[in-house]
Structures are given as structure tokens and as C-alpha cells.
Amino acid sequence: MPLLLRILKLLTLSAAFLMAGAQQLGLTFDDGLNPDTEPHAPRWSAQILAGLRQAELTAMAFPSLARTGEGQGLALIRQWAEAGHAIGNHTASHRSLSLPSITLAGFIADVDRTDAVFGSYPNRVPLLRFPYLKEGNSVERRDGMRAWMQAHGYRAAPVSIDASDGYYDQVYAAHIAKGDTDRASRVKRAYIQHLLDRASYYEALAVTTLGRSPAHVLRLHTNQINADALGEIVAAFRARDWTLVNPCIAFDDPLYARQPETLPAGETIVWALARQAGHAGLRYPAEDSTDEAPVLCAQGLLP
Numbered sequence: 001m002p003l004l005l006r007i008l009k010l011l012t013l014s015a016a017f018l019m020a021g022a023q024q025l026g027l028t029f030d031d032g033l034n035p036d037t038e039p040h041a042p043r044w045s046a047q048i049l050a051g052l053r054q055a056e057l058t059a060m061a062f063p064s065l066a067r068t069g070e071g072q073g074l075a076l077i078r079q080w081a082e083a084g085h086a087i088g089n090h091t092a093s094h095r096s097l098s099l100p101s102i103t104l105a106g107f108i109a110d111v112d113r114t115d116a117v118f119g120s121y122p123n124r125v126p127l128l129r130f131p132y133l134k135e136g137n138s139v140e141r142r143d144g145m146r147a148w149m150q151a152h153g154y155r156a157a158p159v160s161i162d163a164s165d166g167y168y169d170q171v172y173a174a175h176i177a178k179g180d181t182d183r184a185s186r187v188k189r190a191y192i193q194h195l196l197d198r199a200s201y202y203e204a205l206a207v208t209t210l211g212r213s214p215a216h217v218l219r220l221h222t223n224q225i226n227a228d229a230l231g232e233i234v235a236a237f238r239a240r241d242w243t244l245v246n247p248c249i250a251f252d253d254p255l256y257a258r259q260p261e262t263l264p265a266g267e268t269i270v271w272a273l274a275r276q277a278g279h280a281g282l283r284y285p286a287e288d289s290t291d292e293a294p295v296l297c298a299q300g301l302l303p
């Protein structure tokens, strides 16, 4: 092989190697916590903020007034904002846009009401995280929200990677409540492995569907298991060569401006685009406890 061709081949292989280890990941945290109903809320929120600070990471929070309440929970979100994390919108009442009982106008009013509370916070961003990742079960709702967002300087904030952190949190909390720290810690280990597995799954689905590895956005929640595990989660991703980035940078990836035409609309953006492309074997909803519970049961980890 001529020298020039050999050099070109070497450069191509090197670029492919660098790309293979270059998956980017931004962390987002949905909901917020309410100290008026959950006495541990200030500690869990502080633990997550400390974990982010120690890992030198900037994240993005999507608070919903239904989850924060309108008392001390707002002060917790202000702490996130003042620590430099971006604050998006997750609606006031945390209702799915696919619910028959909500109208498009009612959903928009929910977005507006959240803005009236968080709009003046530092680092507020006009990004909307749909509750339950449900973006409407009709063309009228799906496209109505897209038109409203475009007219009001808003963007949707989809995720590329979702995982059942709420389900793992319930199982973890049940063991903690019973004082079973051994099984709680085994659930935490299983949860971290689950996050890594779901990230690999969505990365592979993205490469198949888009033909490239996008900057990923992971959805987590402000809950107990993430408060206790955040440092280990970040270390586990970094050990697998993921580069953690500011989600504001991840959202610049053109993937997040795509508007799949699937109905019901929503789930992860990678899942929706794969479904639109006719990818077989996609479960709906994309993430729940159907596959997770048997795995924990087999390890004797269900309460």
C-alpha cells in the first residue's frame, strides 16, 4: 500500500477510535422536592448539588410546582439556580399532555404559571420538559404545542436516554425505610448498572437511526437514590469513557431540534425517531418497570 494511503487509513482509524470514546452526556433533573411534605428533601437536594460540585458539573433542573410546592421547595430550586445550574420548565400541575382531562389551552396555562414563578430565577432557560415525556396523543395537541413554543421563544427539551430511576428509587427507599442497608446498597449498584445499560442501548439505537453518536441528555429525578448515588453514577460513566458536559451544550446537538411525527408523541427523541423509521422491537412506554422488576426479583432485591 502506498505510504500516503497507509497514513490516510491510520488517520481514519484514529478518528474512529476517538469518536468511539467520545460519547457526551448532559445530566438533567426533573421535578424538584417539597420540604413541606418530605422532611428529607433539603438533605437530598443538598447532596445532589454537592455531588455535582465535586464532579465539577453543571446540570439542568426542570421543576414542576406540583412537585416543589409553593413554599420551601422554591428555595431549593433557587439554590440550584444560584449554584449555576440551568432552570427549565416542567409545567405547574405535572399533567401529561396525553390526558383526556387536559386541553391544549390548559397545558399552555400550566407552562405560563411555572414561568411566572421561575422566570426571574438566575440561569432560567426557555426549555420545556414535558411531564412523563408525553408530547400529546393527537396532531392538534402535538403540533399545537410546537407552534406555541416557536411563537414564544421556547424549545422542547427532550432526552435521548431515559431510565426507570423512579422505580429504582421506590425499591431503594423501601429497603432504607426498613433499615436494610445491605439490600439498599445492592439495589443502588443494580441501578447504576441499569443506567449504564440504558445509555448503551440508546447510544446503539441512535447510531442505527441517525448514523452517528449524538450528544446525549439523560433524564434523572431529584430523588433519594440519585442523592445517594450521584458521585458513583458520574464515576461509572467516566470509567466507560463518557464525557460529561453541560446540558446547554448537549442541547445544541441538532438531534434536539428534530420533531418526530409519531403519535402518541414523546418518549426519548431517539426512541421516537427510531419508531418513525420503522425500527422493530420498541416497547411502549419506552421505560417502565416491566423489564426491571424481574431483574431485581431474580437477585432477591424486591422488598
Ligand SMILES: [Zn+2]
Pocket (backbone or CB within 6 Å): 030, 031, 064, 090, 094, 131, 132
Ligand atoms: Zn416529572
